[in-house]
Amino acid sequence: MAEREPSSGAHQDTLDDVLSVRSTGFINLEDPNYAYMYGFLQADGHLAQGVGNKGSLTVEINVRDIEILRAFQRLTPYNSSISERVRATNFTETHHSATWTLCSLEARNTLHQLGLPYGRKSKKIAPPRVAFSRRDYLRGVIDADGSIGLTGQGYPFVSLTTASTAVGVHLCRYTRQLTGAKRIIKRNTRDAIYNVAYTKEAAMRLAEDLYYPGCLALERKRTSAASLASWKRPADMKVAPPRRRWKDWEDRVLLTAGNSADAAQILGRTVASRSLRLWRLRTGQIALPPQEPLGHQEPLGS
Known part of the structure; x- marks a missing residue:
């Protein structure tokens, strides 16, 4: 597929640009798989802009989750590669990771026009401005930057850690419509990050909705989501009033x-x-x- 030359002057993200891009089929955010992929890329991807038309999109994750990168590779109609490396980090001497790399200028333009920023992006990302599959997008964000499972006390939970106000508010609105659970987000004082968490019945309902049968997801998160369904509130545990x-x-x-x-x-x-x-x-x-x-x-x- 031929690379498009970038337009002269400062790049302007307009709705018309996005709709024009979507007509090619990549990346159609109403498709559940693409919506998930886009949410994951917003949270865990890095879009780098080099000199001229050079640049790349990279996603580096633990090698245990390499299958999701292979799924992204299959969904993307451009040449891309997956590599592995072992390196020392602040947490371990032998961190084994896998990296998906996509260099196509046309693909990068498409993702950028949809709202994936170049460089540091944690506070800039926001839900798409075009029609998109909301639950699949949120599942991608949570797979990349969230957690799901049982607390130390054995209660179901779903949580998201994000620096983006727009993404945090979107999760709160979606979950309130789905479960009735209300959250007002506030950045923590240590690192100015939002920690949005749901527990018990609200977490169970959210997990059931996001991780539906046959959806694209990290396998370990899918397994954790399925484990929440077996929890039952003890008879002596009162339901807190709103x-x-x-x-x-x-x-x-x-x-x-x-x-x-x-x-x-x-x-x-x-x-x-x-x-x-x-x-x-x-x-x-x-x-x-x-x-x-x-x-x-x-x-x-x-």
Whole structure:
């Protein structure tokens, strides 16, 4: 397949460019396999731009998962190669890895136009701006940058570690629509990364949806997902009620009345909940609520 010459000037990613590329069949994100592959590449791939038209897409993973690279090679109608190497890392003296390398300019242009950035990309990646298979895309992201299995206490879990706000929010929205589980993401203080996690029934439902029979996936993650189906909530384990978010008028009551009997009657919240919220407000961990507009009064107990 002939290589396309790059356009002059700065490259602009437009929807028309993407739709034109998709007409060739590579890479059609409504196809479950391509959607999975694209999610995996966003999370674990590296698109490098060299001098002139030179450059490459590479994906390096543990050799135990080499079959997924062979699947990508079969899905890609351009010449590519898979190599292996053993090297020392910070964690082991003999890390055996496999690397898939794709150099085609046309293929790289296609992936870049779809939203795969050149160079460092962890905060830049986002779900595609064209129609795509959502669950297959998310499975690719989780296979590359997530975990699935049982916690030390034996509870099912599905988690994702990402630096991308857009990807983290997309997972939260998808899972809320699927399971009803709500998450509000926040970067951790150590390395500014989002850690989005689901446990128990929500994790089971998410795993069942993402890792459906016959889907393209890392075999070890597929096996872990299947293992969640056997978990049953113990009879003595209560289901936690949905979190009730604090409203501005509740914060104003709390700041005025403190953790008093009046506040307890108006708010209908536990002592622990009121105490923690009041402490966070007074120490500046939570922004103070805006002043109540003149002439407006929130009905007590609403």
